[in-house]
Amino acid sequence: MTPIYDRVALIGLGLIASSMFWAMKRNTLAGHVTGYARSQETRDTARRIGLCDTVCDTLADAVQDADLVVLAVPVGVMGDIAAEIAPHLKPGATVTDVGSVKGRVISDVTPHIPDGVHFVPAHPLAGTEHSGPESGFATLFDNRWCLIVPSEGSDPEAVETLQRFWRGLGSNVDVMEPDHHDLVLAVTSHCPHLIAYTMVGVADDLGRVTDSEVINYSAAGFRDFTRIAASDPTMWRDVFLSNKDATLEILGRFTEELFALQRAIRQGDGDFLHDYFTRTRALRRGIIEAGQDTAAPNFGRSG
Amino acid sequence: MTPIYDRVALIGLGLIASSMFWAMKRNTLAGHVTGYARSQETRDTARRIGLCDTVCDTLADAVQDADLVVLAVPVGVMGDIAAEIAPHLKPGATVTDVGSVKGRVISDVTPHIPDGVHFVPAHPLAGTEHSGPESGFATLFDNRWCLIVPSEGSDPEAVETLQRFWRGLGSNVDVMEPDHHDLVLAVTSHCPHLIAYTMVGVADDLGRVTDSEVINYSAAGFRDFTRIAASDPTMWRDVFLSNKDATLEILGRFTEELFALQRAIRQGDGDFLHDYFTRTRALRRGIIEAGQDTAAPNFGRSG
Numbered sequence: 384m385t386p387i388y389d390r391v392a393l394i395g396l397g398l399i400a401s402s403m404f405w406a407m408k409r410n411t412l413a414g415h416v417t418g419y420a421r422s423q424e425t426r427d428t429a430r431r432i433g434l435c436d437t438v439c440d441t442l443a444d445a446v447q448d449a450d451l452v453v454l455a456v457p458v459g460v461m462g463d464i465a466a467e468i469a470p471h472l473k474p475g476a477t478v479t480d481v482g483s484v485k486g487r488v489i490s491d492v493t494p495h496i497p498d499g500v501h502f503v504p505a506h507p508l509a510g511t512e513h514s515g516p517e518s519g520f521a522t523l524f525d526n527r528w529c530l531i532v533p534s535e536g537s538d539p540e541a542v543e544t545l546q547r548f549w550r551g552l553g554s555n556v557d558v559m560e561p562d563h564h565d566l567v568l569a570v571t572s573h574c575p576h577l578i579a580y581t582m583v584g585v586a587d588d589l590g591r592v593t594d595s596e597v598i599n600y601s602a603a604g605f606r607d608f609t610r611i612a613a614s615d616p617t618m619w620r621d622v623f624l625s626n627k628d629a630t631l632e633i634l635g636r637f638t639e640e641l642f643a644l645q646r647a648i649r650q651g652d653g654d655f656l657h658d659y660f661t662r663t664r665a666l667r668r669g670i671i672e673a674g675q676d677t678a679a680p681n682f683g684r685s686g
Numbered sequence: 687m688t689p690i691y692d693r694v695a696l697i698g699l700g701l702i703a704s705s706m707f708w709a710m711k712r713n714t715l716a717g718h719v720t721g722y723a724r725s726q727e728t729r730d731t732a733r734r735i736g737l738c739d740t741v742c743d744t745l746a747d748a749v750q751d752a753d754l755v756v757l758a759v760p761v762g763v764m765g766d767i768a769a770e771i772a773p774h775l776k777p778g779a780t781v782t783d784v785g786s787v788k789g790r791v792i793s794d795v796t797p798h799i800p801d802g803v804h805f806v807p808a809h810p811l812a813g814t815e816h817s818g819p820e821s822g823f824a825t826l827f828d829n830r831w832c833l834i835v836p837s838e839g840s841d842p843e844a845v846e847t848l849q850r851f852w853r854g855l856g857s858n859v860d861v862m863e864p865d866h867h868d869l870v871l872a873v874t875s876h877c878p879h880l881i882a883y884t885m886v887g888v889a890d891d892l893g894r895v896t897d898s899e900v901i902n903y904s905a906a907g908f909r910d911f912t913r914i915a916a917s918d919p920t921m922w923r924d925v926f927l928s929n930k931d932a933t934l935e936i937l938g939r940f941t942e943e944l945f946a947l948q949r950a951i952r953q954g955d956g957d958f959l960h961d962y963f964t965r966t967r968a969l970r971r972g973i974i975e976a977g978q979d980t981a982a983p984n985f986g987r988s989g
Contacts, residue, residue, distance in 0.1 A: 459956075508903050512970070528902055557902075567899050570889050575907040578881055581944045583966040585936065586873050588943075596870050598972040599831055599860075600811050604878040607910040613970035616963035623951045623959060633888065634948055638941070640891075641884045645937055648926045653762075656926060660919035663886040667815070667916035669901040 389414040392449035395456035396420040401519025406552040419445035443471045454480035459621035462491030474499040485532045485561040487625035501541035512613040525553035569629035579611035692717040695752035698759035699723040704822025709855040722748035746774045757783035762924035765794030777802040788835045788864040790928035804844035815916040828856035872932035882914035
């Protein structure tokens with residue numbers, strides 16, 4: 384494949400950026416990839432494992448001459464990074480990000496983007512509960528969705544090129560409005576994460592049930608919650624603070640529904656419960672048919 | 687291996703019973719296994735796939751001469767089944783069950799158990815979101831826990847033999863009091879399921895987000911909820927109605943915690959969120975170390 388961008392800069396070298404690097408190499412999507420991470424330790428690790436063609440010690444060096452700059456840092460610091468790299472961006476370059484919230488990132492980053500540079504926000508819907516430069520792998524984005532969320536006045540050609548890039552990384556690509564993106568993600572990702580964190584917190588707090596009981600007997604349902612609740616704390620703190628309105632709206636609906644189910648349990652209304660549980664099965668079937676999960680037994684895991 | 691029981695009867699031929707059959711065959715734990723299911727269709731399927739040495743058309747035939755009778759039916763009908771089989775049980779036989787709630791099952795079943803027959807409740811903590819006679823597989827219980835919950839006056843020898851049997855099926859075995867069992871399971875399984883059902887219901891209801899958006903963009907967290915929420919509706923209805931007190935207690939705590947996190951989001955209290963999310967990571971590490979899940983990337987799934 385002919386490289387889509389001659390020079391790509393990855394800012395922040397965690398799970399997403401490191402997976403992007405390996406996926407770029409797999410299909411030769413970039414001529415040269417530079418990387419930058421704030422911590423010396425992360426940069427040392429990146430050099431040791433061959434993550435990025437060049438690991439730079441400053442933001443300015445990393446973005447120098449880059450045709451695509453990828454902001455892969457927690458949502459809360461996107462604006463600061465954008466301000467710092469702005470003077471060093473090449474005219475005609477595209478800046479993108481991989482943040483889980485788009486409204487806040489757009490309002491934080493846009494003011495710093497120089498004339499002649501294109502900002503095209505994006506969000507790959509892929510992840511694991513692991514983080515850091517050693518957690519990436521080339522197939523992370525395969526058959527997952529990447530949402531491109533052009534901000535007002537995004538250059539159509541820059542948008543189109545970024546779409547080709549994400550398809551090259553293995554993703555399906557869709558385009559979405561920022562507000563709608565943040566609502567959809569509140570439902571499919573942000574609230575499920577908060578709820579999983581909450582349930583794990585309850586289990587941890589409960590004096591009458593020991594941690595080892597929770598740990599040993601987690602096979603039936605709870606272990607999926609702990610998996611979700613093990614994700615990166617800084618990233619998730621920023622997500623909730625940055626997508627406050629949509630998160631609180633969906634949590635409000637969630638609580639309403641939960642109270643309805645709780646009331647049915649208290650009143651012994653078996654029909655209500657059975658109807659509810661039957662309806663949720665259909666959505667699951669849709670997800671398997673859409674190829675976003677496996678129907679394999681034992682949740683598709685080996686152990 | 688010498689069979690532990692000469693004759694075993696499986697009542698109800700769903701995921702658990704069919705997995706028990708294949709696991710018994712794997713290690714020759716039983717001389718002869720009979721099976722019974724209420725529906726003709728399930729019995730036909732069982733005969734077609736070779737599930738059970740003999741599939742019987744009546745409960746009486748199935749339990750005739752059995753040394754172990756396994757009640758593998760929804761918790762809500764355990765008492766009725768016990769009443770129906772009671773006159774046909776062999777003196778000295780053991781009756782056990784695999785229900786997810788123990789207090790209610792013990793109070794429903796015990797009155798029907800004839801003198802000279804032993805009732806030893808049990809609960810294997812293993813499952814998938816699939817149900818029915820074709821969903822079973824021999825390795826379902828491997829390295830999972832089975833909780834033996836002797837009721838008052840359970841015969842020690844019968845308890846000991848049932849423990850050996852579950853170890854033979856691949857499980858680790860622990861013994862627990864009924865009330866404590868129901869509290870532990872409310873935390874590790876029942877409430878997580880209810881919460882997953884609720885979140886999937888919210889997603890399904892939200893007019894502004896389409897089902898296909900939810901389905902396509904479920905990679906990040908939500909798909910684990912849909913997996914849990916796809917479990918058998920009848921089984922789960924009975925679980926919640928039968929473990930009402932512990933479920934409502936844990937839900938109360940859950941709501942309290944959720945409100946605290948919600949308040950932190952509203953007030954922008956990032957430290958509170960970060961501390962909370964850091965704490966839940968530790969519990970996850972414990973589960974991986976206890977061998978109850980894998981640390982493989984992408985949640986250990988292939989796709």
